[in-house]
Amino acid sequence: MQNYNNITNDTNINLESFQIRKQLLSKLANRFSTYGYRQINTPTFEPYDLYANMNGTVNHDEMIKTIDNTGKVLVLRPDITIPITQQIASNNKQLDEDHRYFYILDVFRQQFAQSGSKESTQAGVEYFGNDSPEADAELIALAIHTFNDLNIPHFKVEIGHSGFFKQLVKELNLESQDLYELKQLIQAKNIPEIGPFLSRLSVEEPLSRAVQEIPLLYGEPREVIERAQSIWSNQKMKEKLQNLSDIFQVLEDYGVADHLVVDLGLINHMDYYSGIIFQGFIENVGKPALMGGRYDRLADQFAANIPAIGFACDINALLIGTSEQIKSPRLPIDFNLLYVNMHQKEALRTAGLLREQNYSVLTSPLTEENMQTNHSTFTIIMEDNKKRVLKDDQTFLFSDSQELMELVGGDFK
CATH class of the missing domain: 3.40.50.800 (Anticodon-binding domain)
Known part of the structure; x- marks a missing residue:
């Protein structure tokens, strides 16, 4: 009898969690729709070749592979942006109008550093055909609107720009391994180690100081952009900062500036993104609940020229962050x-x-x-x-x- 009671209690917990999750996903789908995004789907099994030559996107070692009855290697869907981009690019080498899509789908990855499920749910949006500051601002405003729908009391969206850092490190002429190590130091904001690391590479002092400033470029957007302009400047870096400033101006008009900070040390997935990148953080959740950015060059790999920007929500992180705000709804019985x-x-x-x-x-x-x-x-x-x-x-x-x-x-x- 004791074992039966335990099973019954576990079932009740799982049922409540499912209802909360269902309610959260419904809120996300509804909000995405109000911005004009239409729901899209991708196959659960994808050809391995779709991802094999994609550098800077999905870690190939994390992909879960299988073989069909013809001997073809397949993977369980490890990413959603890539197959959606392929779908769009296969029918359009360029777009004459904007395309907005959203999805709520499972992704499958083998996380070697973590135990637990290899399956997780993502809910996200993809905006194709528009590379304007207004398009970038729309995505960030939608992300903030989504967090507000979930009654999350304390959250921030951190905005960076992949192009700013890329232009700066071009001046360094680093080998790929050295560049990788530098990215890791900056992403971890390991300020004490960056200076000695650059010294070992014989980087000139003015450029070294500029690189060491990158992790410190965090805070109120206009203040950070102004500080960034003074550390080191070439024309392309100035253009990236101007782009960031233009986006922030639109976001001020949306009325969401209070939730924003700029972090020019935000450089994750640098090979994937080509413009702004952003992350949404919820208080007391130890990882981003939302990640996104501009990836204008991804369609190039499918012989198309299509600018795009998108973001994805980590549903597990959102559930942790909204556990006090979303209660399990009682089954509505009339x-x-x-x-x-x-x-x-x-x-x-x-x-x-x-x-x-x-x-x-x-x-x-x-x-x-x-x-x-x-x-x-x-x-x-x-x-x-x-x-x-x-x-x-x-x-x-x-x-x-x-x-x-x-x-x-x-x-x-």
């Missing part, structure tokens, strides 16, 4: 229909009529116990000599199904 045996036929057919009107209905034989247990809005009782509907402290009498349906459409709807 009618609890109780009947004695002689009215069973009429009761079941009445329940069918109500369900045809999209009401939720539970039916069961009348007992003292189920008279006391009720989570519905209305209780219908069919006894030998009386048929009635109860709502709070009110009672409505009816004689047959037709009269009940008239009540449903009128007095107590």
Whole structure:
């Protein structure tokens, strides 16, 4: 009996978690739709070749591979942006109009550094065909709007620009391994190690100082952009900072500036992104709940020229961050229909009529116990000599199904 009780309790917990997750995903889908994004799908199994030559995107060692009955190597979908981009690029070498899509799909990756599930759910948006500051700002405003929908009290969206760092490190002429190590130091904001690392590479002092400033370029957007302009400047770096400034101006007009910080040390996935990058952080959650950025060059790999920007929400992180804000909704039951045996036929057919009107209905034989247990809005009782509907402290009498349906459409709807 003890084991059975444990199983029952676990089932209740899983059911509650599922309902909370379902409610969260519904909120995301609704918000994405209000910005004009249409839902899209991609296959669960994809050709391995789709990802094999994609550098700077998915870690090939993390992909979960299988072989079909023809000997072809497939992978369980490790990424969503790449197959969506392929779908768009296969039909359009360029776009004459904007395309907006959203998805709620599972991705599959083998995380060697972590134990647990290899499957996770992502909900995200992809905006193709527009490379303007207004498009970038729309995505960030949508991300903030989404967090607000979930009643998250404390969150920040950090914005960086991959192009700014890329232009600066071009001046260094580093070997690939040295560049990788430098990125790791900057991403970790390991300031004490950056100077000695650059010294070992004989980087000139003015350029070394500029690189060491990168992790410190964090904070209020206009202030950070102004500081960045003074550390080192070439024309392309100035253009990237101007682009960032233009985006922030649009975001101010959206009225979301209070949630924004600029972090020019945000350089993750540098090979994937070509413009702004951003991450959404929720208080007390130890990883980003949302990640995105501009990837104008990805379609090049499918022989198309299509600018794009997108973001993806980590559903598990969102669930952790909203655990206090989203409560498991009780199953919405409109009618609890109780009947004695002689009215069973009429009761079941009445329940069918109500369900045809999209009401939720539970039916069961009348007992003292189920008279006391009720989570519905209305209780219908069919006894030998009386048929009635109860709502709070009110009672409505009816004689047959037709009269009940008239009540449903009128007095107590």
